[in-house]
Protein backbone atom coordinates (compact mmCIF):
# COMPACT_ATOMS: atom_id res chain seq x y z
CA UNK A 703 0.00 0.00 0.00
CA UNK A 704 2.84 2.38 0.92
CA UNK A 705 4.49 1.59 -2.40
CA UNK A 706 1.28 2.45 -4.27
CA UNK A 707 1.01 5.73 -2.38
CA UNK A 708 4.60 6.64 -3.21
CA UNK A 709 4.03 5.78 -6.86
CA UNK A 710 0.94 8.01 -6.91
CA UNK A 711 2.84 10.87 -5.30
CA UNK A 712 5.60 10.40 -7.85
CA UNK A 713 3.11 10.83 -10.70
CA UNK A 714 1.67 13.94 -9.01
CA UNK A 715 5.14 15.41 -8.54
CA UNK A 716 6.09 14.81 -12.19
CA UNK A 717 2.81 16.19 -13.53
CA UNK A 718 3.05 19.31 -11.34
CA UNK A 719 5.98 20.59 -13.39
CA UNK A 720 4.44 19.95 -16.79
CA UNK A 721 2.57 22.72 -18.66
CA UNK A 722 -1.25 22.69 -18.24
CA UNK A 723 -3.20 20.84 -20.93
CA UNK A 724 -6.42 22.79 -20.24
CA UNK A 725 -7.23 26.43 -21.03
CA UNK A 726 -9.01 28.93 -18.76
CA UNK A 727 -12.28 29.07 -20.72
CA UNK A 728 -14.01 31.51 -21.37
CA UNK A 729 -10.98 33.81 -21.21
CA UNK A 730 -9.14 31.56 -23.65
CA UNK A 731 -11.02 29.66 -26.32
CA UNK A 732 -9.73 26.73 -28.30
CA UNK A 733 -10.87 26.26 -31.87
CA UNK A 734 -12.80 22.96 -32.12
CA UNK A 735 -11.97 20.59 -34.99
CA UNK A 736 -13.75 21.57 -38.20
CA UNK A 737 -16.13 18.61 -38.19
CA UNK A 738 -16.84 18.75 -34.44
CA UNK A 739 -20.41 18.03 -33.30
CA UNK A 740 -21.33 21.34 -31.74
CA UNK A 741 -24.85 22.11 -32.86
CA UNK A 742 -27.17 20.90 -35.64
CA UNK A 743 -28.11 23.33 -38.40
CA UNK A 744 -31.22 23.05 -40.58
CA UNK A 745 -31.35 23.95 -44.26
CA UNK A 746 -35.09 24.44 -44.37
CA UNK A 747 -35.49 24.55 -48.14
CA UNK A 748 -34.02 21.02 -48.41
CA UNK A 749 -36.39 19.51 -45.83
CA UNK A 750 -39.29 17.53 -47.29
CA UNK A 751 -40.94 16.87 -43.90
CA UNK A 752 -40.32 13.13 -44.37
CA UNK A 753 -40.02 12.75 -40.56
CA UNK A 754 -37.17 10.23 -40.87
CA UNK A 755 -34.88 12.16 -38.50
CA UNK A 756 -37.60 12.52 -35.85
CA UNK A 757 -38.45 8.81 -36.03
CA UNK A 758 -34.81 7.69 -35.80
CA UNK A 759 -33.82 10.08 -32.98
CA UNK A 760 -33.22 7.83 -29.94
CA UNK A 761 -34.11 10.66 -27.56
CA UNK A 762 -37.29 11.77 -29.31
CA UNK A 763 -36.08 15.36 -29.14
CA UNK A 764 -36.94 16.44 -32.69
CA UNK A 765 -40.43 17.90 -33.10
CA UNK A 766 -41.75 18.34 -36.62
CA UNK A 767 -45.07 19.55 -37.97
CA UNK A 768 -45.85 20.14 -41.62
CA UNK A 769 -48.65 21.00 -43.98
CA UNK A 770 -49.52 20.31 -47.60
CA UNK A 771 -49.13 23.14 -50.10
CA UNK A 772 -49.63 23.55 -53.83
CA UNK A 773 -46.58 23.92 -56.05
CA UNK A 774 -46.39 24.74 -59.77
CA UNK A 775 -46.03 21.80 -62.20
CA UNK A 776 -42.54 20.62 -63.01
CA UNK A 777 -43.06 21.10 -66.73
CA UNK A 778 -45.37 23.23 -68.84
CA UNK A 779 -48.90 21.83 -69.12
CA UNK A 780 -48.38 19.48 -66.19
CA UNK A 781 -50.59 19.18 -63.13
CA UNK A 782 -49.94 21.36 -60.09
CA UNK A 783 -48.09 19.39 -57.44
CA UNK A 784 -48.74 18.96 -53.74
CA UNK A 785 -45.66 19.47 -51.59
CA UNK A 786 -45.00 19.22 -47.86
CA UNK A 787 -43.90 22.41 -46.12
CA UNK A 788 -42.42 22.81 -42.68
CA UNK A 789 -44.55 24.43 -40.03
CA UNK A 790 -42.43 23.51 -37.06
CA UNK A 791 -38.97 21.99 -36.67
CA UNK A 792 -37.54 22.08 -33.16
CA UNK A 793 -34.59 20.31 -31.57
CA UNK A 794 -34.45 20.15 -27.80
CA UNK A 795 -30.76 20.35 -26.90
CA UNK A 796 -31.48 19.64 -23.27
CA UNK A 797 -32.29 16.06 -24.41
CA UNK A 798 -30.05 15.64 -27.46
CA UNK A 799 -27.10 13.29 -26.93
CA UNK A 800 -25.25 14.41 -30.08
CA UNK A 801 -25.27 10.94 -31.61
CA UNK A 802 -25.60 12.40 -35.11
CA UNK A 803 -28.18 9.85 -36.29
CA UNK A 804 -30.54 12.58 -37.53
CA UNK A 805 -27.79 14.13 -39.67
CA UNK A 806 -26.79 10.72 -41.03
CA UNK A 807 -30.29 9.53 -41.95
CA UNK A 808 -31.59 12.71 -43.58
CA UNK A 809 -31.87 11.73 -47.26
CA UNK A 810 -32.21 15.32 -48.46
CA UNK A 811 -29.15 17.04 -46.95
CA UNK A 812 -31.21 19.25 -44.71
CA UNK A 813 -29.24 18.71 -41.49
CA UNK A 814 -25.59 19.58 -40.88
CA UNK A 815 -23.19 19.66 -37.97
CA UNK A 816 -21.69 22.99 -36.98
CA UNK A 817 -18.71 23.13 -34.59
CA UNK A 818 -20.36 26.06 -32.72
CA UNK A 819 -20.75 25.17 -29.05
CA UNK A 820 -21.44 28.41 -27.20
CA UNK A 821 -25.19 28.25 -26.69
CA UNK A 822 -25.61 27.44 -23.04
CA UNK A 823 -28.68 28.97 -21.41
CA UNK A 824 -29.76 29.94 -17.91
CA UNK A 825 -33.25 28.51 -18.51
CA UNK A 826 -33.36 24.92 -19.74
CA UNK A 827 -36.45 25.69 -21.86
CA UNK A 828 -34.31 28.02 -23.98
CA UNK A 829 -32.34 25.02 -25.21
CA UNK A 830 -35.24 24.25 -27.53
CA UNK A 831 -34.12 25.68 -30.88
CA UNK A 832 -36.85 26.37 -33.43
CA UNK A 833 -36.43 26.28 -37.19
CA UNK A 834 -35.40 29.94 -37.36
CA UNK A 835 -32.61 29.43 -34.88
CA UNK A 836 -31.59 26.10 -36.43
CA UNK A 837 -31.51 27.89 -39.80
CA UNK A 838 -29.23 30.60 -38.40
CA UNK A 839 -26.70 27.93 -37.44
CA UNK A 840 -26.20 27.25 -41.18
CA UNK A 841 -23.94 30.31 -41.23
CA UNK A 842 -21.50 28.44 -38.99
CA UNK A 843 -21.44 25.15 -40.94
CA UNK A 844 -17.97 24.68 -42.49
CA UNK A 845 -17.57 24.09 -46.20
CA UNK A 846 -17.40 20.37 -47.06
CA UNK A 847 -13.94 19.00 -47.90
CA UNK A 848 -13.11 19.02 -51.62
CA UNK A 849 -14.21 15.99 -53.64
CA UNK A 850 -11.69 13.41 -54.66
CA UNK A 851 -10.41 13.64 -58.22
CA UNK A 852 -13.03 12.27 -60.65
CA UNK A 853 -15.88 12.22 -58.11
CA UNK A 854 -19.16 13.91 -59.01
CA UNK A 855 -21.07 16.11 -56.57
CA UNK A 856 -24.38 14.57 -55.42
CA UNK A 857 -27.36 16.49 -56.81
CA UNK A 858 -28.54 19.02 -54.27
CA UNK A 859 -25.68 18.16 -51.88
CA UNK A 860 -24.22 21.33 -50.52
CA UNK A 861 -23.80 23.14 -47.36
Ligand code: SF4
Pocket residue numbers: 758759760761762763764793797798799800801802803804805
Ligand atom coordinates in the same frame (compact mmCIF):
# COMPACT_ATOMS: atom_id res chain seq x y z
S1 SF4 B 1 -28.03 14.10 -32.56
FE1 SF4 B 1 -29.10 12.19 -31.92
S2 SF4 B 1 -30.18 12.73 -30.06
FE2 SF4 B 1 -29.60 14.67 -31.03
S3 SF4 B 1 -31.38 15.25 -32.26
FE3 SF4 B 1 -30.02 14.07 -33.60
S4 SF4 B 1 -30.72 11.94 -33.45
FE4 SF4 B 1 -31.61 13.07 -31.71
Ligand code: SF4
Pocket residue numbers: 748749750751752753754755756766807808809810811812813
Ligand atom coordinates in the same frame (compact mmCIF):
# COMPACT_ATOMS: atom_id res chain seq x y z
S1 SF4 C 1 -34.55 17.11 -41.86
FE1 SF4 C 1 -34.28 15.49 -43.38
S2 SF4 C 1 -34.93 13.59 -42.40
FE2 SF4 C 1 -35.71 15.31 -41.17
S3 SF4 C 1 -37.79 15.65 -41.93
FE3 SF4 C 1 -36.45 17.03 -43.06
S4 SF4 C 1 -35.87 15.90 -44.90
FE4 SF4 C 1 -36.73 14.39 -43.47
